[in-house]
Amino acid sequence: MNFFEHQAAARRGSGRLVLLFAAAVVAIVLAVDLVTLVLTGSVGATVAATFATLAVIGLGSLYRIASLRGGGAVVAAQMGGTFVPEDTRDPSLRRLRNVVEEIAIASGVPVPALFVLENEAGINAFAAGYGTSDAAIAVTRGALDRLNRDELQGVIAHEFSHVLNGDMRLNIRLIGLLFGILMLSLIGQRILVYGRLGRSRDATPLLVAALVAMVVGSIGVFFGRMIKAGVSRQREYLADASAVQFTRQTRGLAGALKKIGGLQSGSALQDRADAEEVSHMLFGPGAALSGLFATHPPLVERIRRLEPTFDASQLQQLQARWKMAPPDGLAEDVALGLAARDAQAGGPPPLPPADAQLVVTPPMVAGQVATPAEDDYQRAHDLVExxxxxxxxxxxxxxxxxxxxxxxxxxxxxxxxxxxxxxxxxxxxxxxxxxxxxxxxxxxxxxxxxxxxxxxxxxxxxxxxxxxxxxxxxxxxxxxxxxxxxxxxxxxxxxxxxxxxxxxEALDPSRHARFGRSKAPGVRQEFATLLAAVAEAGHPGKPMDAQRAYLAGLQRVLPRDHLPYTPPAEGVRALDAVWEPLDALAPPAKQVLVEALVDAVSHDRRVSVAEAELLRTVCALLHCPLPAMLERA
Structure with missing residues (x-):
């Protein structure tokens, strides 16, 4: 499954989430109506209860969604995250920032905001936000202290797959919607707590109502856990696979999972309430939910997918060893020679000349969108260095x-x-x-x-x-x-x-969060304008070559249309009108557009370094981030 298929799946997942939410709301309303009808026998009271329940759920969801409008950094801060400054000199934080910066550059996205959950000893992490521009990644102090660089890289690569595949947007909407269907249970809990403190006889009916609200609200808890489990489990397998594809080694991610299973703190978060709310976003289980409610696949099964010969008894051996001497990530870096990556001797290899020619094909480039591999990571490291x-x-x-x-x-x-x-x-x-x-x-x-x-x-x-x-x-x-x-x-x-x-987008992330739905025929002129501008930029001073490049791109994206090559009279300013409609295209149409852009940049299948950077920038504007390397075999 490539980036565009992931995006299409995320859009379908968003639709299924709305349907599941609606089913949960219907179940809760029916339960409230049944209780009201039994207790009062009044149809009018039942109708009033229906509207009151819908209002509570709706207002609860709207309130929670509004509280998350600020994007990923808001979620991380609400979880108790401490911001990691860009100029930090702390060795563990510097290592974290180096890993994240290199993975971001390799992926072709802005460097996300970084947070550390300082009071959490378990090994865990999550990515939050509406898109790449407002993304935030948070890791626990346990992950920083216990994981070596390869293991930390595997965890961060896992989280970046959620950033790139549209999972974050779905996850943050899930928090808002589920909060609404949990409202009755939360209200009942609060009334019971404060009602007991009052100990007044007059409060008895209120306490009974609170108890009923909690019982009915348990339907919302049930549906909420089921929805999170259904959304999360398969995506965790996909994120593990993407992390391995990126890092080209299983030992890092498998090592992190083994440490979760081998250390007493595991991946659990101390704040159980917050842990359950964001459980579907975490790298490892943050709360003790199992069976149908488990948001993550079984730990041993995740490890076996990375290391097929792994035996569960090995976890018992690790538990015995680490009980006496817990692992130290920074010390392991030194012992394994991983620290040298953050202090590379001799400097990076020279970059290719600016006039170098790269051999690419349109399907190859489209397949690389938001799919970084190991050589992208190495190239990103070389670029930063x-x-x-x-x-x-x-x-x-x-x-x-x-x-x-x-x-x-x-x-x-x-x-x-x-x-x-x-x-x-x-x-x-x-x-x-x-x-x-x-x-x-x-x-x-x-x-x-x-x-x-x-x-x-x-x-x-x-x-x-x-x-x-x-x-x-x-x-x-x-x-x-x-x-x-x-x-x-x-x-x-x-x-x-x-x-x-x-x-x-970073200033108002929720406003710009959307999955494209438009079809290619509706933006013919925008296609033509962008392809003409890119073709002219790829062949300056060569109008005939530019025309051939334009026609090659047009043939791929609109093969039945005959739109003549006309360089925009306004120059690049004409592109102001194309970005919004083209960015609203459905994922399959965007894939064809990316392939057409490659044809237009160079119809002889070769592009210069400068042209490759132009292509990468245009793709980023269309939210199709290209990795650091195009010249992949």
Missing amino acids: GLPPELRELARQRGAAMPLLLGMLLDADPAVAARQRTEIAARCGAELAQQAFDLRDLHLRGLHPSLRLPLASLAFPVLRQRPRPELDAFLDAIEAMVHADGRVSVFEYCLSKLLQVQVR
């Missing part, structure tokens, strides 16, 4: 992210750059404009095309921490820079648009 140390530090500094990103978009033409300076100063101040020029002159001139997106990815977590007014001014400045004149390159335009899209 290939960035000058001072640029890496600047990307992680709160005060340097904005001028750094603005500096990347400054035009090489001094006259255009002067107009851009004026636009930046008018919106963000003269000091920030000067910093952008200084960074451009000191660090960004001649930056390799392959390093621009990784640098932006590293800077994004710091950027989204800025106050909203500053971000609004920053986005206005980017828009003004791009349109300072009509001679903006397609890549500069796409990079600026990508920054705007990611920031806006």
